[in-house]
Each structure stands twice: as C-alpha cells, then as structure tokens.
Amino acid sequence: MGIRVLKGGMLTTVQDLGRYGYQSQGxxxxxxxxxxxxxxxxxxxxxxxxxxxxxxxxxxxxxxxTSETIIAxxxxxxxxxxxxxxxxxxxxxxxxxxxxxKFGSARTGTRxxxxxxxxxxxxVVMGSRCTNLKSRIGGFKGRKLKDDDYIGxxxxxxxxxxxxxxxxxxxxxxxxxxxxxxxxxxQDDRFSRQGIETFLREKYTVTSEFDRMGxxxxxxxxxxxxGAADIISDGIAYGAVQVPSHGKPxxxxxxxxxxxxxxxxxxVISADIPKLVQRKTGHTVTFKAVTVEEAQxxxxxxxxxxxxxxxxxxxxxxxxxxxxxxxxxxxxxxVQEQ
Amino acid sequence: xxxxxxxxxxxxxLLIVFGEEISPAINAKIASVVRLMREQHIExxxxxxxxxxxxxxxxxxxxxSYRTLRERMEALLSLDLDTQEAVKxxxxxxxxxGGKYGPDIQAIADHAGLSVEEVISIHSSCDYLIYMLxxxxxxxxxxxxxxxxxxxxxxxxxLSIPAGSVGIGGSQTGIYPMDSPGGWQLxxxxxxxxxxxxxxxxxxxxxxxxxxxxxxxxxxFLQIKDEVDRGTYKVKVSSGEV
Numbered sequence: 327m328g329i330r331v332l333k334g335g336m337l338t339t340v341q342d343l344g345r346y347g348y349q350s351q352g353x354x355x356x357x358x359x360x361x362x363x364x365x366x367x368x369x370x371x372x373x374x375x376x377x378x379x380x381x382x383x384x385x386x387x388x389x390x391x392t393s394e395t396i397i398a399x400x401x402x403x404x405x406x407x408x409x410x411x412x413x414x415x416x417x418x419x420x421x422x423x424x425x426x427x428k429f430g431s432a433r434t435g436t437r438x439x440x441x442x443x444x445x446x447x448x449x450v451v452m453g454s455r456c457t458n459l460k461s462r463i464g465g466f467k468g469r470k471l472k473d474d475d476y477i478g479x480x481x482x483x484x485x486x487x488x489x490x491x492x493x494x495x496x497x498x499x500x501x502x503x504x505x506x507x508x509x510x511x512x513q514d515d516r517f518s519r520q521g522i523e524t525f526l527r528e529k530y531t532v533t534s535e536f537d538r539m540g541x542x543x544x545x546x547x548x549x550x551x552x553g554a555a556d557i558i559s560d561g562i563a564y565g566a567v568q569v570p571s572h573g574k575p576x577x578x579x580x581x582x583x584x585x586x587x588x589x590x591x592x593x594v595i596s597a598d599i600p601k602l603v604q605r606k607t608g609h610t611v612t613f614k615a616v617t618v619e620e621a622q623x624x625x626x627x628x629x630x631x632x633x634x635x636x637x638x639x640x641x642x643x644x645x646x647x648x649x650x651x652x653x654x655x656x657x658x659x660x661v662q663e664q
Numbered sequence: 665x666x667x668x669x670x671x672x673x674x675x676x677x678l679l680i681v682f683g684e685e686i687s688p689a690i691n692a693k694i695a696s697v698v699r700l701m702r703e704q705h706i707e708x709x710x711x712x713x714x715x716x717x718x719x720x721x722x723x724x725x726x727x728x729s730y731r732t733l734r735e736r737m738e739a740l741l742s743l744d745l746d747t748q749e750a751v752k753x754x755x756x757x758x759x760x761x762g763g764k765y766g767p768d769i770q771a772i773a774d775h776a777g778l779s780v781e782e783v784i785s786i787h788s789s790c791d792y793l794i795y796m797l798x799x800x801x802x803x804x805x806x807x808x809x810x811x812x813x814x815x816x817x818x819x820x821x822x823l824s825i826p827a828g829s830v831g832i833g834g835s836q837t838g839i840y841p842m843d844s845p846g847g848w849q850l851x852x853x854x855x856x857x858x859x860x861x862x863x864x865x866x867x868x869x870x871x872x873x874x875x876x877x878x879x880x881x882x883x884x885f886l887q888i889k890d891e892v893d894r895g896t897y898k899v900k901v902s903s904g905e906v
Contacts, residue, residue, distance in 0.1 A: 560716070561715055570847065
C-alpha cells in the first residue's frame with residue numbers, strides 16, 4: 327500500500343508548509359517552494375491544508391502505485407502520464423494498483439506537486455514531515471527520493487464526494503517575466519536613493535544559481551549609501567532580498583539559512599513567491615514596492631481565492647445536468663476502471 | 665524603548681532592532697523579551713529568531729495583522745526588562761590554522777597588517793561568548809573577536825565551505841557546522857563536529873556559553889578526527905565565573 331519510486335527524478339522531496347519553531351537553533355524552515363500550487367494540490371482531494379506532498383523539480387520522477395488511491399498534480403507542467411496516457415493536471419485522479427505515473431522534464435515552471443488522498447507514511451520530525459536537505463532530517467530519510475525507494479500510505483483510499491467536479495483551471499507558468507511585489511526594508515536605509523531606484527526600475531535575470539535555498543539574480547548594480555552593505559547578522563524572513571556588496575539581489579527561499587549578515591533591501595510578498603520559484607534560468611523579474619498593509623490585503627485576497635476554489639469543487643458537476651456529457655465522462659471513467 | 669526600532673520584513677515578519685552593536689547587555693535584553701513573549705503567548709506568532717542585536721518574529725497575517733503585532737510589541741518593549749547572568753562554561757575547540765584548512769589566513773593577516781602567527785595567537789587567546797545559534801543547525805555566532813583581526817566578508821560568497829571550517833566575517837568569528845555556502849574568510853578547521861544529527865545531542869553548545877580555540881598541528885588534527893569518527897573524542901569544557 328503505497329508508491330514505489332521507479333525513477334527519482336532530479337530533486338523529488340517530501341514537503342509540507344515547513345518546520346517552524348526551531349529557527350532559533352539554526353534549523354531552516356524548509357517546506358514547499360510554491361505554497362499556492364501545494365495548497366491547490368491538497369484541496370483538490372480534500373486533504374488537510376498541511377498534508378505532506380511530493381515536490382518534483384525540473385525533471386520529474388516515475389512512480390508505481392502498489393494500491394489504489396486518489397491523487398492530484400499541480401504546479402509546473404511536467405507532461406505527466408498514467409500508463410503512457412496523458413494525465414490531467416489540476417484534477418482529482420483515481421489511481422489503481424499497478425498504475426505507473428511518469429513525469430517528463432518541466433515544459434513550463436520548475437516545480438510540481440503531487441498530493442495523495444491516502445497520505446504519505448512519513449514520520450513527523452519536530453512538528454513537520456518536510457525534508458530538510460541541509461540538516462538531513464525529516465521527509466524520506468532526510469534526503470531526496472532515489473530509484474527503488476518505497477513510501478507507504480497511512481490510510482486506505484477515502485471516498486471523495488463530487489468526484490467529477492474536482493477539476494480546476496490549470497495554472498499557467500509559461501510567462502518569461504514576472505512582477506514581484508515587495509515590502510521595502512528592513513535595511514533599505516543602507517542603500518542610496520539611486521540604488522533603490524535601480525532595484526525598483528531595472529529588470530533582473532534568474533541565474534542558474536537557483537535552488538531551494540535561494541535565487542541569485544543578475545542585473546544592474548544596486549548601490550549602497552556608503553561602503554559595504556554588511557549588517558550585524560539577523561534573522562531572515564521567507565522571500566527576503568539580500569544584496570551583498572557585489573550589488574546583485576539574492577532572494578531567500580524555503581531552505582534559507584535562519585540568519586545572515588547581508589543587508590536586506592526588501593522582502594517579496596508571500597503571494598508573489600510562487601511566481602518567482604516557477605521561473606527558469608534566463609527569465610526576468612522586476613520589483614514593485616507595496617506597503618505592508620497592501621501586502622497583507624493581498625495575502626487575505628489570496629487566501630480567499632483559494633477558499634473560493636475549494637467551494638467551486640464542492641458542487642455537483644454541471645455535466646451531470648447534461649446526459650451526453652455525463653455519459654462521455656462516465657464511459658471514460660469506466661474504461662479506466664477496467 | 666530608547667533606540668529600539670520596529671521594522672517590517674515582508675508581509676509575515678517583523679524585525680525588532682535593539683541596537684547597532686554587538687554587546688552582552690543588548691543580547692541579554694533580547695533573551696528577556698523572548699522569555700516575556702513566551703509567557704504572553706501572542707496568537708499568530710509562528711517562530712522567533714533572536715540574534716545579536718535583533719529579534720525576527722515570523723507571524724501569520726491571517727491571524728495577526730502587522731498593526732496589532734506592532735502595538736503588542738511596543739507595549740511589551742515598554743516594560744522593564746530584567747536580565748540574568750550566566751555561569752561561564754568554555755568549550756575548548758581544537759583548530760588547525762592555515763594551509764589547506766584555512767585558505768584565507770594570509771588575506772586576513774595582510775588585511776590586519778600582521779603575520780599569520782600573530783593572527784593565530786590573537787584568535788586563540790580569548791573566550792568567545794556564544795551570542796546565538798543560527799544560519800545553520802548549531803552555527804554559533806561568537807562575540808569578542810579582537811578588533812585587530814576584523815576582516816570584511818568575501819564580496820562574493822563561496823558556494824561550498826567544508827564542515828568544521830573556522831572563519832572571520834567582519835567583526836565575527838565562528839565554525840561552519842556543516843558543508844554550506846558562505847561569505848566568511850577561512851582561517852582554519854576543527855575536527856570536532858559542532859553539529860551531528862546522529863549524535864544523541866545533535867548540537868554541542870548553547871547560547872550564553874563560551875568557546876576558546878586551541879591551535880593544533882596537522883598531525884593532531886588527523887588524530888582527533890579519527891577519535892571523533894570513532895565517537896571517542898570528548899570536547900574539553902572548563903567552567904568559571906563570568
């Protein structure tokens with residue numbers, strides 16, 4: 327009862343919202359990179375909000391199901407197939423024993439998410455199931471998945487009401503540019519007026535130095551007010567934008583170190599971090615300043631939007647009212663069942 | 665509240681800066697604020713990261729707004745903050761300076777206008793207060809580095825620094841507990857593991873305790889490393905008054 331990893335892919339890890347409460351000892355939060363896609367993956371199959379998923383990166387894994395369950399796939403488009411047939415993303419999918427779920431390389435986006443209605447049997451370490459690669463704790467043996475790994479399920483398949491309605495529009499990660507809204511500070515006063523203008527006006531390019539810890543950007547030099555922009559090391563928030571003395575921004579992400587000594591000119595707002603983490607090398611970003619009040623209003627709007635999605639999939643599907651469509655979808659389902 | 669600044673860091677964190685210097689008094693004040701916050705238990709706070717002279721608070725804006733948290737913290741900071749004195753425990757950490765273990769030691773010496781021997785002597789003749797743990801599991805931020813050997817961080821951080829490396833970054837010195845990217849100038853390496861997830865107590869030291877670096881030769885390094893790998897090495901600890 328579970329999944330066998332036939333191919334591990336490039337970087338496939340067990341993740342949830344992260345391990346909070348231990349940053350004072352130097353433990354990174356870790357957790358998913360794209361919180362929005364993660365939440366949608368879980369809500370499509372009525373999982374608890376913080377249920378652990380698989381996060382896949384750039385080249386996806388191949389998984390064999392050793393028992394039936396229901397899954398959902400969200401995030402970047404890795405051309406998923408089930409037994410060789412294209413699998414629909416952003417849709418609850420019924421998986422049978424022996425089914426092979428195969429991912430290719432990311433056509434759009436960089437990270438994908440697979441949620442499981444039978445819940446991955448991963449021990450909770452310090453309050454979370456997420457993998458902390460750096461500290462080698464949590465997740466599956468504290469590491470990324472490799473060929474021949476096996477993860478069991480905690481429960482048998484659950485019944486999901488409104489199964490046919492459990493589909494949402496697939497999110498599009500094909501854009502090569504993104505506007506990242508930021509709250510300025512805490513150390514924006516370390517930069518010159520010209521430096522701030524450069525930061526908020528110019529385009530920055532995503533480099534290949536982009537991992538779960540952070541994303542280095544290339545672009546115009548951001549000038550400090552005077553000398554080096556080193557600070558007395560302090561705590562680092564999710565999305566903080568550090569500018570070391572080389573003048574190029576580094577955005578700190580899920581596996582960020584808990585503290586650091588480079589001045590932080592701004593921090594990307596929560597709702598826009600998914601836009602950044604789904605960008606590929608060579609894509610560009612620009613920064614736009616908002617106030618903390620505006621950022622929190624956007625945070626609430628984002629939460630409401632996700633709640634609206636939850637409501638949208640908890641109604642009888644409209645096809646039920648149209649017999650021909652219903653027959654078509656039923657036939658498809660029955661064919662799958664055989 | 666004098667000189668205390670409350671700053672934003674994105675939509676889910678608040679940074680409280682207590683001063684612009686590294687001092688035991690400021691550090692002790694932060695510890696008492698953290699204690700008070702635990703007692704008051706403010707709903708919506710998900711984590712705190714106390715540092716040298718600041719405190720980062722992670723919160724959930726769904727539960728706690730910026731304005732509310734700011735008001736709560738202003739009220740808390742206006743209280744009289746008591747501080748406690750600690751008993752001095754000093755961990756003796758063996759370090760092999762220079763050579764392949766400390767590729768930047770010459771740069772540190774050049775920057776200071778001193779010889780490599782003088783840099784080693786200065787670095788290893790003082791007890792460093794562990795102000796905080798952070799950056800990596802078990803990474804100690806130490807106070808008390810002699811001004812003569814303060815050295816700026818690398819302008820472009822290294823992508824990988826081996827575990828055990830001892831370095832200087834600005835006015836700070838410390839040990840990398842695991843392989844990691846980083847921007848400090850490297851002066852040596854200890855065979856001791858300050859963080860070992862397989863050990864019963866993964867993190868060797870605690871904030872408020874002290875570290876002293878003991879210079880060792882390359883041969884001694886290999887000998888101690890062997891004992892560490894076999895699990896027989898015990899770090900020497902001395903205690904005394906603050």
